[in-house]
Amino acid sequence: MNLTELTIVEAGARLRSGETTAVELLDAVLDRAHRTEAQLHAYLTLDRSGARAAAEAADADLAAGNDLGPLHGIPIALKDNMCTRGIETTAASQILAGYRPPYDATVVTRLREAGAVIVGKTNLDEFAMGSSTENSGYGTSYNPWDISRVPGGSSGGSAAAVAVGSALAALGSDTGGSIRQPASLSGIVGLKPTYGTVSRYGLIAFASSLDQIGPLSRSVTDAALTLQTIWGHDPLDATSFDGEYPDVTTDIDRGVEGLKIGVVTELAGEGYEPDVESAVGDMVERLAGAGAEVVELSLPTFEIALSAYYLIAPAECSANLARFDGIRYGHRGAGATAESLMARTRAEGFGPEVTRRILLGTYALSAGYYDAFYGQAQKVRAAIQDDFARAYGRVDVLVSPTSPTVAFKAGERVDDPLAMYLSDICTIPSNLSGHPAISVPIGVDGLGLPIGFQVMAPALGERVMFRVAGEVERLSSFDHRPVLAEVAS
Amino acid sequence: MPIEIDIAYVARLARLDLTEGELEGYKTQLGAILDHAAKVQSLEGEPHAESTHPLGFVNAFREDEIRPSLDRDEVMAQAPESVDGYFVAPPAMETE
Numbered sequence: 001m002n003l004t005e006l007t008i009v010e011a012g013a014r015l016r017s018g019e020t021t022a023v024e025l026l027d028a029v030l031d032r033a034h035r036t037e038a039q040l041h042a043y044l045t046l047d048r049s050g051a052r053a054a055a056e057a058a059d060a061d062l063a064a065g066n067d068l069g070p071l072h073g074i075p076i077a078l079k080d081n082m083c084t085r086g087i088e089t090t091a092a093s094q095i096l097a098g099y100r101p102p103y104d105a106t107v108v109t110r111l112r113e114a115g116a117v118i119v120g121k122t123n124l125d126e127f128a129m130g131s132s133t134e135n136s137g138y139g140t141s142y143n144p145w146d147i148s149r150v151p152g153g154s155s156g157g158s159a160a161a162v163a164v165g166s167a168l169a170a171l172g173s174d175t176g177g178s179i180r181q182p183a184s185l186s187g188i189v190g191l192k193p194t195y196g197t198v199s200r201y202g203l204i205a206f207a208s209s210l211d212q213i214g215p216l217s218r219s220v221t222d223a224a225l226t227l228q229t230i231w232g233h234d235p236l237d238a239t240s241f242d243g244e245y246p247d248v249t250t251d252i253d254r255g256v257e258g259l260k261i262g263v264v265t266e267l268a269g270e271g272y273e274p275d276v277e278s279a280v281g282d283m284v285e286r287l288a289g290a291g292a293e294v295v296e297l298s299l300p301t302f303e304i305a306l307s308a309y310y311l312i313a314p315a316e317c318s319a320n321l322a323r324f325d326g327i328r329y330g331h332r333g334a335g336a337t338a339e340s341l342m343a344r345t346r347a348e349g350f351g352p353e354v355t356r357r358i359l360l361g362t363y364a365l366s367a368g369y370y371d372a373f374y375g376q377a378q379k380v381r382a383a384i385q386d387d388f389a390r391a392y393g394r395v396d397v398l399v400s401p402t403s404p405t406v407a408f409k410a411g412e413r414v415d416d417p418l419a420m421y422l423s424d425i426c427t428i429p430s431n432l433s434g435h436p437a438i439s440v441p442i443g444v445d446g447l448g449l450p451i452g453f454q455v456m457a458p459a460l461g462e463r464v465m466f467r468v469a470g471e472v473e474r475l476s477s478f479d480h481r482p483v484l485a486e487v488a489s
Numbered sequence: 490m491p492i493e494i495d496i497a498y499v500a501r502l503a504r505l506d507l508t509e510g511e512l513e514g515y516k517t518q519l520g521a522i523l524d525h526a527a528k529v530q531s532l533e534g535e536p537h538a539e540s541t542h543p544l545g546f547v548n549a550f551r552e553d554e555i556r557p558s559l560d561r562d563e564v565m566a567q568a569p570e571s572v573d574g575y576f577v578a579p580p581a582m583e584t585e
Contacts, residue, residue, distance in 0.1 A: 383537050418522065
């Protein structure tokens with residue numbers, strides 16, 4: 001048995017029966033990283049010594065009967081836009097090269113308190129802006145299923161690490177699909193929870209009305225267990241939800257009998273690969289066969305969701321990234337005045353996509369254009385929320401492909417920002433509405449590349465979302481071991 | 490109608506010291522993206538208010554309690570230049 005292929009649940013059972021130790025699990029994961037990193041480049045930083053200390057502590061705690069829960073002793077990776085005290089945190093930007101945060105993000109604190117073993121920091125598109133990791137300031141990550149292809153993005157390093165077994169699960173962040181799309185392209189589960197349920201304290205901000213942290217994992221149950229470890233109210237995040245959080249693990253095995261499932265008609269057709277459409281169609285039929293009532297639903301505003309997103313997200317990014325001024329941390333360029341120093345620092349430190357989005361957002365917010373662009377985009381956002389509300393008046397969940405295509409070749413879309421942006425067309429609406437959505441792998445295309453199925457639910461509807469996702473996982477019988485994992489073992 | 494962008498002005502607002510060649514390249518790309526983004530103007534039906542927080546939160550308050558702040562030495566250790574606990578930066582205005 002290769003320890004790196006275990007789910008969290010399987011590894012947890014072995015830790016508690018004494019069949020394996022947290023140190024053995026960590027060693028297996030680090031060995032897998034050692035064998036695969038040259039090809040995949042999933043990680044920016046491995047924290048071998050910190051991880052070993054955490055694994056040894058987990059073994060001692062578990063032996064003493066001090067069980068901290070399902071993530072105790074489990075090796076987990078973090079996207080490198082989450083602050084880790086004393087451990088380099090760059091958000092894959094050269095402007096933060098060498099930055100060692102003086103504090104831990106709340107999610108990091110919660111993982112540590114739950115006894116998780118943090119293996120290292122994974123690669124991403126610079127400041128989480130992208131769909132392939134090709135915008136990383138430190139080189140691209142590659143897909144374990146085919147190393148000539150991207151793992152998706154922006155949480156592509158986290159996705160590649162979980163897919164290949166150099167972590168048992170990972171955290172990512174999702175602003176327009178950055179957890180779900182790489183999970184789909186890499187053949188794993190990825191979840192964006194309801195906006196406000198996971199603290200963003202210590203997450204390097206991209207677009208604050210959209211950003212949400214969530215898990216990437218090998219199974220639906222692992223995603224639920226990880227979510228329940230990291231979510232909950234946090235006074236350090238002013239947008240944190242201060243109400244009742246559901247137990248999301250209870251209904252995963254309950255089946256879909258009696259549920260109403262809506263298929264979004266706008267998320268199909270032109271631009272969608274035939275293998276993706278047929279796999280998703282097959283799964284919808286199977287869900288109907290398992291007792292769900294399936295209806296087709298039109299959400300017309302989805303047609304303009306991408307346009308609204310590419311005004312709102314850059315506008316917010318242009319404000320959030322104003323903090324990178326070369327004065328308090330990070331890279332500093334030369335300049336005789338504060339303004340010239342800032343302008344040089346930013347020109348040297350930001351890559352092309354980040355620069356493009358800052359310019360776009362600055363333009364969309366500037367005098368004379370605000371009403372036509374940013375203000376209008378916010379109205380579209382409200383209209384999308386209304387469309388969702390109408391749909392959820394009729395069905396329990398909505399389903400679609402996670403991505404219109406399977407993993408694409410590295411280099412294929414780098415010179416065409418719009419083509420790259422279209423990669424997120426299915427995932428963006430749930431960010432604009434603040435609703436939860438999950439991607440579950442359901443099969444492979446003709447080339448053997450994974451296809452993801454998206455389940456969307458209303459705000460705080462994680463329980464029913466997991467209920468459907470659990471059934472999708474059972475009906476798909478997807479084998480999560482990619483070719484490279486077999487080669488490396 | 491093509492969208493008009495004074496790219497040098499936008500770059501100045503964004504504090505980005507870009508070359509003429511870079512500015513031209515970004516101007517072309519922004520034009521294409523904004524053409525697509527202008528679809529937001531096709532929104533039909535009843536007028537909508539601008540939406541911000543998805544769950545409709547208004548504000549969040551905490552107790553006004555004194556808590557320890559970040560360690561100053563750890564914070565200053567990240568500064569490109571600092572003296573005696575102060576950040577060092579060039580003057581905000583041009584000097585003779």
